[in-house]
Amino acid sequence: MVRLLQELLTWIYFMPVKTFRPLTPSLRYVTFADFSDLTKFKPEKSLVEIRKKTGGRNHFGRATARGIGGGHKQKIRFVDFKRNKHGVEATIAAIEYDPMRSARLALLQYKDGEKRYIIAPVGIKVGGKVMSGPSAPPDIGNCLPLKTIPVSSAIHNIEITPGRGGQMVRTAGGSATLMSRDEGYAQIRLPSGEIRRFNEECYATIGQVGNPEHENVILGKAGRSRHRGIRPITRGVARNPVDHPNGGGQGKSKGGGGWQQLTSPWGFVAKGGKTRAKHKSSNRFIVVQRNGRIMKHK
Numbered sequence: 001m002v003r004l005l006q007e008l009l010t011w012i013y014f015m016p017v018k019t020f021r022p023l024t025p026s027l028r029y030v031t032f033a034d035f036s037d038l039t040k041f042k043p044e045k046s047l048v049e050i051r052k053k054t055g056g057r058n059h060f061g062r063a064t065a066r067g068i069g070g071g072h073k074q075k076i077r078f079v080d081f082k083r084n085k086h087g088v089e090a091t092i093a094a095i096e097y098d099p100m101r102s103a104r105l106a107l108l109q110y111k112d113g114e115k116r117y118i119i120a121p122v123g124i125k126v127g128g129k130v131m132s133g134p135s136a137p138p139d140i141g142n143c144l145p146l147k148t149i150p151v152s153s154a155i156h157n158i159e160i161t162p163g164r165g166g167q168m169v170r171t172a173g174g175s176a177t178l179m180s181r182d183e184g185y186a187q188i189r190l191p192s193g194e195i196r197r198f199n200e201e202c203y204a205t206i207g208q209v210g211n212p213e214h215e216n217v218i219l220g221k222a223g224r225s226r227h228r229g230i231r232p233i234t235r236g237v238a239r240n241p242v243d244h245p246n247g248g249g250q251g252k253s254k255g256g257g258g259w260q261q262l263t264s265p266w267g268f269v270a271k272g273g274k275t276r277a278k279h280k281s282s283n284r285f286i287v288v289q290r291n292g293r294i295m296k297h298k
Contacts, residue, residue: 017216030220033213037104039126040094044107047117048075051100053229071229074099080108080116081157081165083143083203086133088112092126092141102172102214106130106141119157119170121207132203140207146178146186147200153178156209158188159202166205173212178204187287195288236265 016034020027056068077098090108093115098105106120108130123140124130132143138150149155154175157166169176169191179187185197219225222232241248245263262270286295 016213026221026223028220029218030224031216031218033211033217035097037211038095038097040096040107043075043077043096044115044117047078047115049078050074051076067231067233068229069231070226072099072227076100077105077117079105080118081167081170082163083118083132083157083166083205085110085114085116087131087135089129089131090116092124092128092130094126095120095124101170102211103170104172104210119205120210121156121205122210122212123207124210138206141205143203143205145200146188146198146202146204147181149178149204149206151178151180153206154208155188155204155206157205158198159204160198162199162201162203166203170209172209172214175208176204190290192290193288193292194286194290197285197287236262 016036018032018034020030022028051074053071054068055070056063056065058064077096077100079098088110090110092106093109094107096105096107096117104120105117106124108116108118110116118130118141121141128141130139130141130143131137134145134148136142136144138144138148138153143157155178156169156175158168158176159165160167174191176191177189179189179195181187181200184200186200186202187195187197189195225232236244236246237249237252239247244265245267246260264270283295284297288294
């Protein structure tokens with residue numbers, strides 16, 4: 001039995017992702033992230049709170065989001081997206097795991113004793129120094145306004161509105177590129193390929209978001225989705241007509257094509273429908289769309 005367990009826990013390293021010998025059906029496909037980059041395994045108590053789960057129900061107790069429920073208990077980490085402690089140097093105290101995001105977190109220890117979490121970029125190490133503000137050098141992990149960041153730099157955690165805090169490019173392995181500056185705006189190429197203008201007073205962090213190997217992780221079995229609070233949903237084409245617009249029919253349906261248009265249970269188009277408003281006020285900041293089309297502004 002002990003030998004079997006040892007064989008079960010034998011894994012092969014491919015990059016920092018662990019794969020397993022297929023001794024059981026569930027181990028055949030799963031891959032796990034290698035947590036060797038973590039230096040601290042319990043969160044800072046002053047920077048977390050327990051996440052209260054809804055199960056997809058609103059305040060009336062009615063299910064408004066399908067496929068949500070269960071899952072492992074989680075604690076919300078308070079991440080400093082604003083980086084508004086300007087001119088004060090901080091020491092990287094630890095690299096931690098966050099169950100609610102794909103990126104790693106870095107715990108900062110400021111000279112005055114305050115602690116904050118930030119998204120950990122690639123290349124930072126425990127004991128390193130980071131800083132934010134207009135006078136900060138353009139080093140990895142430092143947060144600066146776009147007007148002081150060198151052109152062609154890789155950046156993340158980008159503000160859309162000055163002072164609101166970083167809202168874009170925060171997922172694992174993500175990075176945008178500062179392309180140019182002109183007339184108070186900076187042009188940035190986002191990971192989607194979209195080129196967008198930002199106010200040069202907006203702040204961004206230098207470097208690429210850490211944990212880039214996250215894209216190689218494969219869940220491999222239904223149980224790992226349940227651990228994440230994701231419940232299974234029956235396909236619409238497998239239901240009866242009374243239960244779903246795509247239900248019914250003689251025999252199997254390929255799921256679209258011909259007269260049938262794949263929709264949600266409420267009749268909204270499920271594939272190919274545009275979800276962005278046609279006349280959105282922020283369209284004027286888009287220079288090139290993610291599909292490569294150049295935007296024409298009046």
